[in-house]
Amino acid sequence: MALESLQREGYLVTRLDEVIKWARKNSLWPMPMGISCCAIEMMATASPRFDISRFGSEVMRFTPRQCDVMIVAGTVTYKMSKVVRKIYDQMPDPKWVISMGACASSGGMFRSYSVVQGIDQFMPVDVFVAGCPPRPENLLLALMELQKKIQGEPQLGGGRVVPVSLPQSSTPSVTAQSA
Numbered sequence: 001m002a003l004e005s006l007q008r009e010g011y012l013v014t015r016l017d018e019v020i021k022w023a024r025k026n027s028l029w030p031m032p033m034g035i036s037c038c039a040i041e042m043m044a045t046a047s048p049r050f051d052i053s054r055f056g057s058e059v060m061r062f063t064p065r066q067c068d069v070m071i072v073a074g075t076v077t078y079k080m081s082k083v084v085r086k087i088y089d090q091m092p093d094p095k096w097v098i099s100m101g102a103c104a105s106s107g108g109m110f111r112s113y114s115v116v117q118g119i120d121q122f123m124p125v126d127v128f129v130a131g132c133p134p135r136p137e138n139l140l141l142a143l144m145e146l147q148k149k150i151q152g153e154p155q156l157g158g159g160r161v162v163p164v165s166l167p168q169s170s171t172p173s174v175t176a177q178s179a
Contacts, residue, residue, distance in 0.1 A: 025150040031067035035074030038101035064090040075103040
C-alpha cells in the first residue's frame with residue numbers, strides 16, 4: 001500500500017549510513033551479564049509492564065556472537081572481570097556496554113580487595129545506570145540514551161569520501177524526452 005503511494009507521489013531519499021544507524025539503534029540485542037541482584041531488575045524489563053520489546057531489545061541472547069549490547073548487572077570481582085572481558089571481546093563490532101547498578105558502576109558498598117571498583121577499569125562503558133538496584137525504568141532510559149548515542153555517531157567509514165570511477169560510455173544511456 002505504502003509502496004504504491006510512494007511510486008505515485010515521489011521518491012524516498014536518504015543516505016545509507018543513516019539507514020544503517022536507524023536499523024542498529026532499533027534492534028539492540030543485549031547480552032545479559034546478570035551477576036547479582038540487579039539481574040532480577042534486568043529480567044523485569046522483559047515483562048509486559050515495562051516491555052523492553054518496544055526498543056527492539058527483547059531478544060536476549062546468551063551467546064556473545066549474536067549480541068551488540070552487553071548489560072553488566074551486578075557486582076564484578078577481579079576473578080570474574082577476566083571472563084566478562086573475554087565475552088566482550090567475542091562480541092562483533094560495533095558493540096556497546098551498559099553498566100547497570102551501583103556495584104557494576106563503582107563497586108557499590110563493597111570496598112574490598114576482591115571487587116572491581118567500576119567495570120570501566122577493564123572495558124569501555126557507554127551508559128551508566130544509577131541505583132541499588134536500579135528500577136527497570138532506569139534500564140529503559142539507558143537504552144534510550146544508547147539509541148541517541150548510536151544515532152549521533154559519525155558516518156560509516158569515518159566520514160571519508162571514496163572516489164569511484166565509472167566507465168565512460170560513448171553514447172549516453174539516458175535520452176531526453178520531449179514534452
